[in-house]
Amino acid sequence: MSAFFTKSMARNIFxxxxxFSVLLFLALTFHTTWQLPGRIPTETxxxxxxxxxxxxxxxxxxxxxxxxxxxxxxxPELGNVYKRRGPDFIKIWIKAQPxxxxxxxxxxxxxxxxxxxxxxxxxxxxxxxxNTEKWPPNIEG
Amino acid sequence: xxxxxxxxxxxxKPYFIAAIGLFVGQILFGLILGLQYVIGDxxxxxxxxxxxxxxxxxxxxxxxxxxxxxxxxxxxPEEAETELHSPLLAHLLFWIFLVAGALxxxxxxxxxxxxxxxxxxxxxxxxxxxxxxxxxxxTKLGIVVVALAFLYNIGMTILKGRKTAISIILLTGLVGLxxxxxxxxxxxxxxxxxxxxxxxxxxLWVEGVWExxxxxxxxxxxxxxxxxxxxxxxxxLYVIITLTLVTGIIGTGHHYYWIGTPGYWQWWGGVFSALxxxxxxxxxVFCFNxxxxxxxxxxxxxxxxxxxxxxxxxxxxxxxxxxxxxxxxVNYYTHGxxxxxxxxxxxxxxxxxxxxxxxISYAMPMLRGREVNPExxxxxxxxxxxxxxxxxxxxTLFLTAAGxxxxxxxxxIPNPQSFMAVQDQLAMFYWMRWLAGVVFFAxxxxxxYSFFAKDKPQTVEAGATQPAAT
Numbered sequence: 001m002s003a004f005f006t007k008s009m010a011r012n013i014f015x016x017x018x019x020f021s022v023l024l025f026l027a028l029t030f031h032t033t034w035q036l037p038g039r040i041p042t043e044t045x046x047x048x049x050x051x052x053x054x055x056x057x058x059x060x061x062x063x064x065x066x067x068x069x070x071x072x073x074x075x076p077e078l079g080n081v082y083k084r085r086g087p088d089f090i091k092i093w094i095k096a097q098p099x100x101x102x103x104x105x106x107x108x109x110x111x112x113x114x115x116x117x118x119x120x121x122x123x124x125x126x127x128x129x130x131n132t133e134k135w136p137p138n139i140e141g
Numbered sequence: 142x143x144x145x146x147x148x149x150x151x152x153x154k155p156y157f158i159a160a161i162g163l164f165v166g167q168i169l170f171g172l173i174l175g176l177q178y179v180i181g182d183x184x185x186x187x188x189x190x191x192x193x194x195x196x197x198x199x200x201x202x203x204x205x206x207x208x209x210x211x212x213x214x215x216x217x218p219e220e221a222e223t224e225l226h227s228p229l230l231a232h233l234l235f236w237i238f239l240v241a242g243a244l245x246x247x248x249x250x251x252x253x254x255x256x257x258x259x260x261x262x263x264x265x266x267x268x269x270x271x272x273x274x275x276x277x278x279x280t281k282l283g284i285v286v287v288a289l290a291f292l293y294n295i296g297m298t299i300l301k302g303r304k305t306a307i308s309i310i311l312l313t314g315l316v317g318l319x320x321x322x323x324x325x326x327x328x329x330x331x332x333x334x335x336x337x338x339x340x341x342x343x344x345l346w347v348e349g350v351w352e353x354x355x356x357x358x359x360x361x362x363x364x365x366x367x368x369x370x371x372x373x374x375x376x377x378l379y380v381i382i383t384l385t386l387v388t389g390i391i392g393t394g395h396h397y398y399w400i401g402t403p404g405y406w407q408w409w410g411g412v413f414s415a416l417x418x419x420x421x422x423x424x425x426v427f428c429f430n431x432x433x434x435x436x437x438x439x440x441x442x443x444x445x446x447x448x449x450x451x452x453x454x455x456x457x458x459x460x461x462x463x464x465x466x467x468x469x470x471v472n473y474y475t476h477g478x479x480x481x482x483x484x485x486x487x488x489x490x491x492x493x494x495x496x497x498x499x500x501i502s503y504a505m506p507m508l509r510g511r512e513v514n515p516e517x518x519x520x521x522x523x524x525x526x527x528x529x530x531x532x533x534x535x536x537t538l539f540l541t542a543a544g545x546x547x548x549x550x551x552x553x554i555p556n557p558q559s560f561m562a563v564q565d566q567l568a569m570f571y572w573m574r575w576l577a578g579v580v581f582f583a584x585x586x587x588x589x590y591s592f593f594a595k596d597k598p599q600t601v602e603a604g605a606t607q608p609a610a611t
Contacts, residue, residue, distance in 0.1 A: 010380050036333060053330055059254060060191045063195055140558065
């Protein structure tokens with residue numbers, strides 16, 4: 001086989017194949033970005049949602065929870081928690097942490113203001129309305 | 142006897158030592174996490190789970206980067222047949238990277254994450270709090286600076302010397318690593334877009350450009366220990382990395398099934414990522430083929446074992462365990478469960494941990510002034526190989542079992558149970574995973590000890606028939 005298939009042929013296939021894949025991926029990315037506005041609740045997330053997302057990030061929620069299935073697998077999925085529990089439960093739950101039940105997984109107390117809790121809920125509501133192709137399979141996440 | 146062909150290769154040594162040191166830290170935090178899975182309030186509130194996990198994953202990434210950089214500093218001068226452009230810069234970058242990494246970990250552990258974000262100016266450019274990209278802004282900027290200066294140093298060395306396929310592929314992988322990291326600075330408030338481009342760092346690293354680095358390191362070590370013709374090895378390498386990028390780039394789509402991106406990704410991602418095991422299988426065949434066709438019996442048996450192990454475990458962890466849940470109809474049920482954790486552990490160990498340990502095993506004896514390690518040291522190193530590898534297989538199997546049960550109870554049965562109710566029922570598997578983790582740590586201890594083990598005195602005395610150990 002070595003007589004027919006040389007190293008420089010292999011190298012050229014590498015460059016060609018990679019270039020083709022990159023271009024195809026960029027084309028698909030372009031199309032996805034173009035389709036996105038129809039798949040999310042509001043094209044530009046409100047200030048409230050944006051602030052809620054910043055709270056989500058600076059408290060490192062993803063270090064225990066999943067959001068649309070991505071993150072750590074230590075605590076429940078929160079992409080659909082707004083639908084599963086509703087806004088009031090979410091706020092009461094966050095305020096009541098940690099539970100201090102011996103041996104149970106603990107969530108820190110973040111001392112959020114009412115405004116911050118509203119922002120966080122707004123972010124979770126926005127997230128729960130994303131078109132996720134019917135994932136998760138049921139409300140338990 | 143001059144063991145290093147080029148003096149400047151010696152800068153690799155601190156990089157390898159730091160890599161191993163951080164590896165130990167990573168595993169210690171892994172053991173903490175494993176316990177927290179079954180004793181939920183273990184070390185709470187001193188080290189909450191999310192903090193320990195950040196330390197565990199970030200240490201992994203940082204020590205692998207140390208390993209990659211050490212590998213580059215070791216192999217590029219030899220490939221380019223010239224001294225490194227600037228050994229001084231390499232030393233300087235080592236300390237900058239080590240101090241930045243240490244400060245980041247101290248920051249994670251010492252102050253609440255929100256406080257750390259405030260202290261480090263996260264509001265200037267909000268990049269923190271996304272999985273694996275938790276580093277504060279100054280650390281992220283530091284990574285960019287170190288990466289650029291490192292690429293300059295390596296690039297200049299290759300430019301002035303011989304340009305081999307191995308060094309060009311390594312450089313391509315390293316440039317890709319640095320360029321894709323820039324997407325860590327893009328964090329739009331639109332969560333779907335955020336997630337979409339987050340994967341450009343995470344997936345295109347580990348299932349893209351990192352595989353080029355992996356291939357180059359493995360190719361270099363195989364070239365050295367087997368003595369097989371360079372043309373053959375480099376041709377194989379090109380075939381492997383072509384398959385890698387052609388399947389892996391569009392294969393990114395297997396992360397775009399359920400995050401708000403269009404449904405067609407279930408086809409694009411499914412078909413292409415289903416082919417991702419092919420390059421890994423090619424790598425397995427490559428490793429065994431080269432070792433079988435070897436033209437010399439290299440005395441570093443441990444390095445040969447690590448190289449073969451990488452070929453097998455990368456295929457199992459990244460290839461087979463990836464394929465298990467990559468098709469959309471399967472992933473619909475397994476997405477974000479312990480199945481993902483199982484795959485993540487064996488893939489990272491089998492591909493990246495093992496390739497770094499391969500190059501360390503090959504290069505470190507020479508960096509320490511001996512051609513190969515003494516017999517007993519090699520035997521211990523091979524013991525550590527088996528202890529770590531077999532326990533990682535068991536970690537993966539237990540997590541897979543936990544994952545299957547989790548999917549069943551939480552997502553398939555007619556009256557699905559809540560997340561926490563299901564977790565309670567998985568405790569037995571989590572305990573077994575933790576025990577396997579303890580064995581892994583024991584293997585790591587043997588690995589560390591192997592660096593200091595000498596042949597027993599009587600062996601040396603009786604060793605008139607043995608070659609001198611110089």
